[in-house]
Amino acid sequence: MRVRLRPTQLGAKGLLLLLALIAAFLATNYNNLFFLLIVFCTTVGGLGLCWTWGNLRGVTLLRLDAPPGPAGEARALGLELGGRRPRAVSVALLVDGEVVEVGDRLGFGSAEPAPLLPPRPRALAQITAVRLTSRFPFGLFRARLDLPVAAELVTHPAPAANHHGHRRAAHTATDDDDGDQPLPQGRRGSAVAGLRPFRSGDSFGDMHWKATARRGVPIVREREPEGDLRCDLVLDRRCPEQRFERALSRLMRDLAALRGSGRSLVVHSQGGGFVARDDRKSELAAQRWLAATTSLPAAAAPPPHVSGAERLPRSGHGGRHG
Amino acid sequence: MAECLLPLLLLLTGLDLAFVHATGAVDLRLLLPMLVLTAAAPWLRHLQRHFTYRLLWNGGVLIAFALIVQHATTTGLVHMLEDGLALAVLCQVHLLNNVGARQRPDLVFFNSLLVAFVTSLFAPDLTWSLLFVLHALVLVPSLELHAVTRGQSCLTRAAARAVVRGSLPHAVAVVLATAIVFVVWPRDFQRRGWFNELLEATQQFASGAAERIDLEHENGAPLSDAVVAQLVPPSGRAEDVPSHWRSTAFSTFDGAAWLPQDASELGSRFATDPAWERDRSGAWVRSLAETGLRRVRVRLLDGSQRRLPSPLQARRVDLQQAAGLLVDPRSYGGLGLLRLADAPAGALEYTVECSAARVVVAPGARARQHMTALPSSGVPPFVHDLAAQLRRDLPAPDDQLSLALAARDWLSEHRRYALPGTPGFAQNLGEFLIGTAPGHCEYFATALALLLRSSGVPCRLVGGYLAHEWSAADRAMLVRGRDAHAWVEAWLPDGEWLTLDATPPADVLADSRPTNSWWGGVVADLELMWATVTGFDAGQRARWLAALVRFPQEHALAVASLLVAAWAVVYLRRRRRTLFVVQQLHRAARNAGMQLRDGETPRELLGRAVLSAATPARLAALRAAALAHERARYMKPGDREP
Known part of the structure; x- marks a missing residue:
């Protein structure tokens, strides 16, 4: 898995500024402070390049859970990265060749929200890779890492x-x-077979409110089926x-x-x-x-x-x- | 733009104002409103959504811009720098107040760097460098916060603080790496730059390479750190090197400029100085008594020099490699140099033998008249009044030696020194003489020469170098471009030439500044340290590298200790990381109500946990901890994830 680097808009403009400074430096007398400024700009660029590359280097994908979900509704994904812990990355999925942004990860010790897949039309699609993009630390370069994955995205x-x-x-x-x-x-039978967590499609009439309050998750009565x-x-x-x-x-x-x-x-x-x-x-x-x-x-x-x-x-x- | 970036941008703009203030070129009254607008930017930015406010703001900026441009074009070159810097900070304040939805902070970063760059040419080295370190420590976190918040407009305050905290090691690393590269990278003080060479070639063609000291067109002498010459006394003692090294003498003053001494006006080529002759060995010799002889080996590094600098008492000059070089004995007792096509490139070496004897030449009437001539205009009336006053104060008014020394001392004590281009520098000789503005060595020398000539003392102005920087490592006196100097030689009635330097030595010699307070001492030490950095040349670099190579041999124990310490740090870090995953596994097991048994693997523990009544969330945490444990303990770098 190769980390790809390219300059951002800010980086390209910075490079032009550096070239202009170097041209002016070469055109005039040797000046120490001028030289210091050029060294500083070059150091920021060079270290920025290394650190941007290092931010994504060694990152692996441990787990990607893309549960089936209804069309037109966002759904949370389960994503676990391994290896190095990257900072300030944007996470996207490559779904049938299309890049779908699913969220950002700051990685500064704060609570990270689960990646959220935006609403999609009904389809059965293939997730081919998880794409991580980062401009960290200086925003001069953008690093991109595609972590290959073979998963189905079921949007029913x-x-x-x-x-x-x-x-x-x-x-x-x-x-x-x-x-x-x-x-x-x-017909639903009147005999209650037991209790179970609420599932999509359950009737509200079957809600067991006391158990729901006690357990903190919606609980419904399981009834014995009757009829056909x-x-x-x-x-x-x-x-x-x-x-x-x-x-x-x-x-x-x-x-x-x-x-x-x-x-x-x-x-x-x-x-x-x-x-x-x-x-x-x-x-x-x-x-x-x-x-x-x-x-x-x-x-x-x-x-x-x-x-x-x-x-x-x-x-x-x-x-x-x- | 995220709001959390604004405080850093404010700091950056404040530092830009400090940069400009450090140059001393812009009046504080002009900078204060900018500072107020910078400080008020967090509130003023909110007004940008109102059309009327935007109209007023942009109109105000345009008017200020027009006023500055008008000031620059009507007041001449003198205020060009002031107006240019004012314009730069005005742009920065304008950008800061507009940054947000319409304006990205990119331009604020770039403009800030440009302000730092421009001010580096004018601000004092040490002040600028300290400000630059602060600037770097603010710029790097700003860039980092900008990069992180690019996709997230609503970064929490805690997260922003975490980002800035995390960026500080990066900032320190950038500053250290810059410092290391800056110090270790070899200097090239000899490089003049293609633009300057082009300019110089054009000027030489236009003026025939004439040399003159023009008092009315002082645009700031090029104060280069480049080492022009190394003066090596065989004795290894600094005292054996004369301080004043002459290049050219100027004997005609036209009221605005000094012109080189012209033999045709003196009636004889060597009417004022002992003549140089070539001896059998090819060395140039002149008739000075062989008393108290001192030798100095001169290494002339500046390949563009057309003179062989030598002291007034130089008795013998011996070129090491004369091929391709033509030496021209000048009427003022110096030596000119012509380089032919086959002249050796680069440094030139020669030996100067100095005598302790006085340089005496009996003055002829014509030469004497020439050396006391004053122009009909261009001499401030104050010169004559001051000369009369000095004569009156002398016990013997006709004693020319006493008068010369008194005039030198008076100027040295009562007039202030400043370099051209610095704030308040005298616009003309009159301002300097009256005492309303400081001047540099050429003003001191001219004032002294005019005082002497108005009292009938023959004298001339001499341009050359002041040697004062002793390098203990090289055991040589270093002469840099910024050591260019002007002084006066008075011709006393007995025919002796006397060197008179009216420029206050404390202002010229960087290492002789008074350090009365501890703060003054600290500043002096810092300046000395900085001078070491700015003067870091190829020789010093070679010595540092040699010392670096020698270090492991001479301090084997220290190097071994360092290596062991580095290995220990790496080992402990790895061990701590391993311990951490084990602790995490135990914690996750406890949360799931499990206990790791003796000899049980994390996978076996996980199998037991699956069968237990652990909640899915705790089970997932235990699974993650077990996986992390496996990776840390059993995976090698480069292994694929299971």
Whole structure:
């Protein structure tokens, strides 16, 4: 990992000033104080170059946690650097070749806020490197160090407003009810199986306020599931972009509702689908599928027919593309 | 720009004002408003968002700018420096008051350096150097804070303090590295610079290389630290080196300038001084009694010299390498030098033998008349009054020797010394004679010559060098460019030439300044130390390097101790770092409710912790501590992270 150096705007101007001073020095009589000034400027430049390089030299990447997150929302990243502790660095991620600034680290013993990934559109992207940039100490040179990393950045659709009414979605339904109607699902049982931490999609009605107050984190009641434990959905990808995104948001909402319910959600679509159960692994796979999927043209093949399964989007099956 | 940078920029601007004040060129009344505007910058900056205020401010700056430019163009070259420096600090104050959203601090840094550079040419060396150290100690933290806050406009006060604290070692390192490079880097005092050489060539072509002392066009003599000559007495004693080394004598004063002695006006080429003749060995000799002979070997380092400086009592001058050189005996008793195309480049060596005998030449009437001539204009009337006053105070008014000594002593005691270009320097001879302004050696010598000539004492003005800087290491007297000097030679009735130097010696000789107080002593010591630095030349550098090479041989024990100490520091630092990660591991384990067992590795401890009821946060802390421990204990430099 090589530290790359280049002069900043201030450094370039400083270099011009130094050259002008040297030219004036050579043009006139030898003068000690003049020489002292040139030595000082050169020393500041030379030591600045060494120290800027040394600030990033030997820095390694110990950990990068980029959790899946909803589109249009910032999310905190887990970043741990090893080796030398750099000062005053800007941290950025190289996501599919694009540089995404995620924050600064001062490194003077103060509390460092977690790097924050700015809101991104729904996509499945590759993080190829963590880029550290620093002008420390004098701002005359900029050092850049790319720490290679292979990680996926899953930006899934933001879940639509859930059936209890509070809003979580970035999109709102307009001319149809794709984003508002809940999927038919098994009733929640009245028997409480236990308590667990709150997860996205849990109903506020299940909040256990006493436990929440006691533990300091939101706690909900875990209920025994009742009724049908499997739900089949057919996603027709031949639809306009906006409706497609709304359908994905709704799927995301239903996916969140699966947590702790003991049920499963099977989505059938062109080119495959996913099966989501009440476990983290299948949830991540579903989020990944939802992040990566795209709409298809109207002339594309229809989705597989599954009897008794609800179709999404409900009011259209292609033809209104665009 | 972050607000936390402003105090440092204020300090930087304050130091710029101090730089300018140190030159003494700008009136304090002009600097005080600038200082007030600098101090008020934190409040005035907030007003910049109002259009009316910006209009008023920028209008005011423009008016001040126009006034300074108008002053510079109407008052001539005399105030050019003052106006230029005033303009520089005005710019700095303007930049400081505008720095923020519109103006980045880059220009404040650069302008500050430029002010330091310009003032270095005029301010006293020691004052400027002390200010420069302070300037460096402020500039480096400013740059560092600016670099850190570039992306963060809202740096907390504690964080800003931490940054400034962290920058101080950098500032000290920069100052030390600058000092080391400055001292160790060899000097090149002989370099004149291509611009100066170009200028000199043009002037020589225009004036035919004429030499004259022009009192009305004093633009500041080039006070170079360059060693012009080394005077080495074989005895190794400083007392054996004469102090006044003559280059040219001037016998005609036209009211404004002294012109070189011209034999055609004297009727005979050697009417005033013993004539030089060449002996069989090729040396130049003149008829002075061989009493109290002293020899001095002269190493003339300035290749552009057209004279062979020698004392008044020089009896024999012997050039070491005469090939390519033509020696021209001058009518005033000096020796001129012509360099042919095959002349050796660089230093020139010759030996001067001085006699203790008086230099006596019977004055002819024509020469005597020439040496007492005064111009019809250009002599201040005060000269005649003062000469009459001095004569009246003498017991024997006709005693020319007493009169000459009295006039010299009076000038030395009652008139002040200053270099051209310094504040208050006399604009003309009249100002100096009346006593309203100080003057330099040429004014002292001219005043003395006019006093003597108005009393009928024949005399001439001599230009040359004053040798006073003894180098114990070289066992030689060093003559630098700044030692150029002027004095008077009076021709007494018995035909003896007498050297008279009216310039107060305490002002000319740097090492003879009075040190009445402890502070004066400290300043004198500092100046002496600084003179060592500024005079650091190739010879001294070679001696330092040789001493550095000899040091390990002569002080083997000390060097070994130093090496052991350095190794111990490195070892202890590494050990402390290792201990630190072990302590961190123990602390993290305790926080997670665990205890490291005997023989248990951090990984095994981590495995136990995962199965325990430790919270995720504490588990993560323990994992990080275990990893840090592994890296510190088992990873070698260059190993890849697991």
